[in-house]
Amino acid sequence: MSTGRRLAKRSIIGTKVCAPGPEGLLYSGVIVDVKTPPSYMSGKALAPLSPPPPPPPTFLAPGEPQLNADTRYLVRFDFKTQQLPMQHAAPSTVSASSSSSSSTSTSPSDASVIVEARRVASVHISPAQALRRNAMIKEFRESDLIGPGFRSIMGIQLQPGQRVFLTYNGREQSGDVVEHDASKDEVVVKITTVGNEEPIELKKRLEEVRLLESRRSARLADQDRDTDFARLADMSGDRRRTTTHSIEVLPHLTGHSNSRKRPSSDHQDYGSNPGNEDQMVECNAAMILMKLHNPNGVSDHCLGSSPGSSSSASWSSGSASPPLSDDGHGHGHHSPNILSPHDAANARIRTTSVSTSDEGIVIDFKDDRKKKSRKFRCTYPNCSFKEHDESKMKRHISINHLSKEEPDSGDYDSCSEHEEDFYYTDDDGDDELVKKPSLASEPTLSHRDMARPPHEDPEYQKLIVGNFKQGRALHNYNHQTHQQQLTTAHHSGGGRGMHHISSIPSNQQQQLQNNNTSCTPTSHLAHHNYTSGWPTSSPGANTTAMPSPVSTLNKHARTSSSRPSHSVAPYPSPTFVQQQQQQQHHRHSSSSSNNSNPVSPVIHCNSSANNMLQQLSQQNVTVTAHAHHSQVQLSSVTITPNYHPTQQQQPLPPHQSQQQPQHQEQQPPHPHQPHVRGQQQSTASNNLVATNNNNNNSMPLQHVAVQQSVGVAKHTPNSPNRRTRGENKKCRKVYGMEKRDQWCTQCRWKKACSRFGD
DNA sequence: ACTGCCGGGAT
DNA sequence: ATCCCGGCAGT
Known part of the structure; x- marks a missing residue:
C-alpha cells in the first residue's frame, strides 16, 4: 500500500x-x-x-x-x-x-x-x-461488502451473469449465474468445463457457490493444473475459456502476475510458460507412469503419481479430474485421459454396477474375455448360489434374500437399486484362491476413490460426512436382517450406514463421487462390498480400523527436532501399537463416523488396508504409510510408482527401516493373504507389508508395500529438521504487530525468533 | 483461526 | 546478505 x-x-x-x-x-x-x-x-x-x-x-x-x-x-x-x-x-x-x-x-x-x-x-x-x-x-x-468479515453470500440475490465459483468435480470452477431463485434456494450456474465445449448448467444452492475465488495458493493451483493431465491435454488451445464476462480479470487473480511467485520447484508453472514444452514433458511423464502402472499398455487409471511428487502430491495428483481416471476400456494409451464426460460417466456406471468384488481399480484391466468367463457367487450367508449371469444373480439375491418383488422389467442391470450388488461377488476361479474369508471384504476402492483426493476439497468432505450422518440417522430400518453378519458386537450405525451404500443407485454414487453439486444422496460412506459376505472374517482383519490416509494426508508428525529442547515423545512399543489396534478393533469399526473420508470407504472396511493394497497393487505402486506416533493412524501415505516386474514384496521385518521397498520371490499362489494376516495379527510390527498379485489378468507381478511406521521420526519432505514450535514468547507476541519494527530480524522475516527463541 | 518458522524467491 | 512471502504444521 x-x-x-x-x-x-x-x-x-x-x-x-x-x-x-x-x-x-x-x-x-x-x-x-x-x-x-x-x-x-x-x-x-x-x-x-x-x-x-x-x-x-x-x-x-x-x-x-x-x-x-x-x-x-x-x-x-x-x-x-x-x-x-x-x-x-x-x-x-x-x-x-x-x-x-x-x-x-x-x-x-x-x-x-x-x-x-x-x-x-x-x-x-x-x-x-x-x-x-x-x-x-x-x-x-x-x-x-461480501466476504470474510463482512456479509456472507447467504441472503444475496444473485443477478444473472454474476460470476460465481463452485466446486465441481472436486475442483473449483467459475461460472455465471443464469438464474437465482431465492425462494427455492436454487442457483443455476452455467459453467464451461474443460474438454467440453458445451457449457453446462448446474443447479446449486446458494451456499454452494462462492463469489470469491477460493484462496488457494499458487502452488496448489499449479498442482491442480499441472497434475490434471486431462486438462493439460486440452490446454493446447485456449486455456482460458472465459464465459460471457467481458471483464478481464487481473492477472494476479489467476496467479500469474505475482512477481514474487516462485516457480514451484516440483511443479512447473504452466501459466507462465506459454510454450507448452513443459506441459509435454509432464504429459509424457504421466504417460510413462501410466505405462508403468500397466505395462500392457492398456489404458490405466491414473492413480496419480506425479513425477517426483511428495506424498501429498502423489495423492493429490490423483486428484486427477474425474474424467481421466475412469475408463480403462479401449482407448489405448494415446489419450487415456481425454474422455468426454459422457464416456466417463458410462464407464463409471459400468464400474459401479458391474464390478462387485475384486474390482474397483482392477476391473478396468479385465478384458471382455475375462468378463465372459466370469461367474458370480452369492455371498449371502449360507447361500452358495453361483451363477454365470449377473442379472440372474441379482435376481436371485433380490428375490431370495432381499425379498424384493421382481421388477417389471426384470432388468437388473438397469435397475436403479443396486442393493443386490452387495450380496454377490465375482467368482472367478483365480479369485477364489485369493478370496479367503479372512480377506474378507473386497476392495472397496473404486479407483475413483483412490484417485480423488478429498482432502483437497473441504466442502466435498463436509458434504459427504454430512450426508453420511444423515444417512445413518435415516437408515435404522429394515435391513437389520441383513446385518447380522456385519458386526456382531457393535451394531451401531456405522455398519448400517455402510451397508446402506449398497442401495444407492450407482449413478448417484457416481454423481456423488464425482460431483458434489446438486444431488444430495443419502449415506455414501462405504462401498457395497463391505464385508457382509464374509462372516468368517478374521477379527484382526475385520476391524482394524484404519482412518483415512487421505484425510490425514501429508500430516507428518514432527517427532524430531534439531532443537535439543524439544522433547521427543517416546514411541509406542510395538506391543502398544498392537494394543491400540486391538482396542480399535474392539471399539468396533463403526467408528466410521470418525473417519472423515467417506470417499475412500476402503478405509473403513475390514482389512481395509488389504483392500487398498490390492487396489494399489494393480497400480504397481508402493504405498508408504506413515503413522502417527500415538495412534495406529495413517498420517500420510506415499505412493510411488514401483515397477518391479519380476519381484514381489516381502514383509518387512519389524525393525526394518521404512520406505525401502522390499522384495520377495514371486510366485506364491496367493501370497498376500497370509502375509497380511500374519502381520496384522501377530506382529506388532510397525510395518505392514502386503503383497498381492491378485490381479486376474496376467499382468506382471506387482507389489504393494504399506509400511506403517509408527512413531518413527518423519520429516516433511520439504521441511526436514523443522524445529518444533517454540514455547517461548516471540517478538510478535511480545511486541505485537504494532511494534513490528522492534521485532528481531528473524521474526520480521518469519524466521525462527532469535530473541526469544528457545 | 492463529502462530511459528522453514524453504525459497527477489533484490 | 537481506528482505519477503507462501505455506506447512502445531496449538
Whole structure:
C-alpha cells in the first residue's frame, strides 16, 4: 500500500471481498483503504473536495474499535477500469494527481468511484503498481461488502451473469449465474468445463457457490493444473475459456502476475510458460507412469503419481479430474485421459454396477474375455448360489434374500437399486484362491476413490460426512436382517450406514463421487462390498480400523527436532501399537463416523488396508504409510510408482527401516493373504507389508508395500529438521504487530525468533 | 483461526 | 546478505 512496509498480515487492508459493481453484479476486489468516521467525508464529495487523504491506517486489524457502521472501505476491484462500461476516464489513470477529478459517482450506491492515481508521487512505480493504476476503486460501507468479515453470500440475490465459483468435480470452477431463485434456494450456474465445449448448467444452492475465488495458493493451483493431465491435454488451445464476462480479470487473480511467485520447484508453472514444452514433458511423464502402472499398455487409471511428487502430491495428483481416471476400456494409451464426460460417466456406471468384488481399480484391466468367463457367487450367508449371469444373480439375491418383488422389467442391470450388488461377488476361479474369508471384504476402492483426493476439497468432505450422518440417522430400518453378519458386537450405525451404500443407485454414487453439486444422496460412506459376505472374517482383519490416509494426508508428525529442547515423545512399543489396534478393533469399526473420508470407504472396511493394497497393487505402486506416533493412524501415505516386474514384496521385518521397498520371490499362489494376516495379527510390527498379485489378468507381478511406521521420526519432505514450535514468547507476541519494527530480524522475516527463541 | 518458522524467491 | 512471502504444521 502506501507505506513502504508490508502490511500486517491481519490487516483488513488487502482483504479480498466482493462488492457491488456495475450492472448490479458483484465483483471481487481488495480492500485498499479504510476510512473511519472522523476522516470520512461524504463519498460524493470525497474526491474533489477533500485534501489528500491521510495515509491509511496501515495496521488496522479487523474488529478494531474504529471499525463501525460508518466506516468506509475503499475497494479496488480486480478488473481493469478500461474494460468497464463505466465512465471514469482512462486519462485519470495516468494522472498522478491526488485530486483526480474525473471520478464521478456512477454507481447506484453512494459509493464514490475513484481511480487509483495515487499519492504515490514517487517517480518509480512497480509493474504491480502500474497494473493497479488501471484498477477501479470504490468506496463501500461495511454492509455493502461480501466476504470474510463482512456479509456472507447467504441472503444475496444473485443477478444473472454474476460470476460465481463452485466446486465441481472436486475442483473449483467459475461460472455465471443464469438464474437465482431465492425462494427455492436454487442457483443455476452455467459453467464451461474443460474438454467440453458445451457449457453446462448446474443447479446449486446458494451456499454452494462462492463469489470469491477460493484462496488457494499458487502452488496448489499449479498442482491442480499441472497434475490434471486431462486438462493439460486440452490446454493446447485456449486455456482460458472465459464465459460471457467481458471483464478481464487481473492477472494476479489467476496467479500469474505475482512477481514474487516462485516457480514451484516440483511443479512447473504452466501459466507462465506459454510454450507448452513443459506441459509435454509432464504429459509424457504421466504417460510413462501410466505405462508403468500397466505395462500392457492398456489404458490405466491414473492413480496419480506425479513425477517426483511428495506424498501429498502423489495423492493429490490423483486428484486427477474425474474424467481421466475412469475408463480403462479401449482407448489405448494415446489419450487415456481425454474422455468426454459422457464416456466417463458410462464407464463409471459400468464400474459401479458391474464390478462387485475384486474390482474397483482392477476391473478396468479385465478384458471382455475375462468378463465372459466370469461367474458370480452369492455371498449371502449360507447361500452358495453361483451363477454365470449377473442379472440372474441379482435376481436371485433380490428375490431370495432381499425379498424384493421382481421388477417389471426384470432388468437388473438397469435397475436403479443396486442393493443386490452387495450380496454377490465375482467368482472367478483365480479369485477364489485369493478370496479367503479372512480377506474378507473386497476392495472397496473404486479407483475413483483412490484417485480423488478429498482432502483437497473441504466442502466435498463436509458434504459427504454430512450426508453420511444423515444417512445413518435415516437408515435404522429394515435391513437389520441383513446385518447380522456385519458386526456382531457393535451394531451401531456405522455398519448400517455402510451397508446402506449398497442401495444407492450407482449413478448417484457416481454423481456423488464425482460431483458434489446438486444431488444430495443419502449415506455414501462405504462401498457395497463391505464385508457382509464374509462372516468368517478374521477379527484382526475385520476391524482394524484404519482412518483415512487421505484425510490425514501429508500430516507428518514432527517427532524430531534439531532443537535439543524439544522433547521427543517416546514411541509406542510395538506391543502398544498392537494394543491400540486391538482396542480399535474392539471399539468396533463403526467408528466410521470418525473417519472423515467417506470417499475412500476402503478405509473403513475390514482389512481395509488389504483392500487398498490390492487396489494399489494393480497400480504397481508402493504405498508408504506413515503413522502417527500415538495412534495406529495413517498420517500420510506415499505412493510411488514401483515397477518391479519380476519381484514381489516381502514383509518387512519389524525393525526394518521404512520406505525401502522390499522384495520377495514371486510366485506364491496367493501370497498376500497370509502375509497380511500374519502381520496384522501377530506382529506388532510397525510395518505392514502386503503383497498381492491378485490381479486376474496376467499382468506382471506387482507389489504393494504399506509400511506403517509408527512413531518413527518423519520429516516433511520439504521441511526436514523443522524445529518444533517454540514455547517461548516471540517478538510478535511480545511486541505485537504494532511494534513490528522492534521485532528481531528473524521474526520480521518469519524466521525462527532469535530473541526469544528457545 | 492463529502462530511459528522453514524453504525459497527477489533484490 | 537481506528482505519477503507462501505455506506447512502445531496449538
